[in-house]
Amino acid sequence: MQMKKIIKARDVMHTDHLELDGLATVAEALEAMKAADASVVIVRKRHQHDAYGILLLSDIAKKVLAKDRPSKRVNVYEIMSKPVISLDPDMDVRHCARMFDRFGLSSVPVIENGKVMGIVTYNELVFKGLCELID
Numbered sequence: 001m002q003m004k005k006i007i008k009a010r011d012v013m014h015t016d017h018l019e020l021d022g023l024a025t026v027a028e029a030l031e032a033m034k035a036a037d038a039s040v041v042i043v044r045k046r047h048q049h050d051a052y053g054i055l056l057l058s059d060i061a062k063k064v065l066a067k068d069r070p071s072k073r074v075n076v077y078e079i080m081s082k083p084v085i086s087l088d089p090d091m092d093v094r095h096c097a098r099m100f101d102r103f104g105l106s107s108v109p110v111i112e113n114g115k116v117m118g119i120v121t122y123n124e125l126v127f128k129g130l131c132e133l134i135d
Contacts, residue, residue, distance in 0.1 A: 009096055010089035012128035013110045013118030019044050022053060022077030026064050029055060029076050040107040042116050043080050051083035052116060056107060086111040087120055093129035096120060 018038040020029055029041055043053030055076055063079040064071055085103060087096055087110045099105065100122065107121045 007093045007129045008089065009087045009091045009093065009110050009120055010117065012093055012124040013120045014124060015118040017042055017109070017116065017119045019116065020076060022046065022075065022080065024076050025072050026060055026074045026076060026079065027071040030060065030071060033057070040119060041076070042109055042119070043076055043082065052086070052109060052111070053077070053080040053082035054084040054107065054109065055080045084109055088112070089117055093125055097125050100125070
């Protein structure tokens with residue numbers, strides 16, 4: 001019997017992610033996102049018992065730009081999603097892809113021992129995960 005090759009979330013995640021405080025303004029977040037060439041921001045926990053949040057460019061487009069709100073007057077915490085759905089670093093990329101589909105996700109942090117280790121997007125799933133499974 002042939003074993004299926006297992007590619008884990010930790011094998012495909014990108015580790016260079018951007019983290020900000022929820023009190024940052026959307027204008028500050030956009031500036032940091034441009035500088036880091038990032039399309040997603042992980043919003044830090046405010047205390048030990050808090051949860052991580054996530055801010056996507058689509059959140060900014062839908063909740064700030066489309067509603068003509070001033071980006072310098074809107075805080076990240078007002079438009080982010082929280083708590084964030086996360087991946088276990090040892091989760092098979094096939095299961096990751098199913099989670100993305102089932103919950104309508106596009107970017108998901110990989111969290112281990114309460115710390116964000118990286119982020120997985122469709123790019124990583126397909127270009128790293130699927131390509132490794134094909135090889």
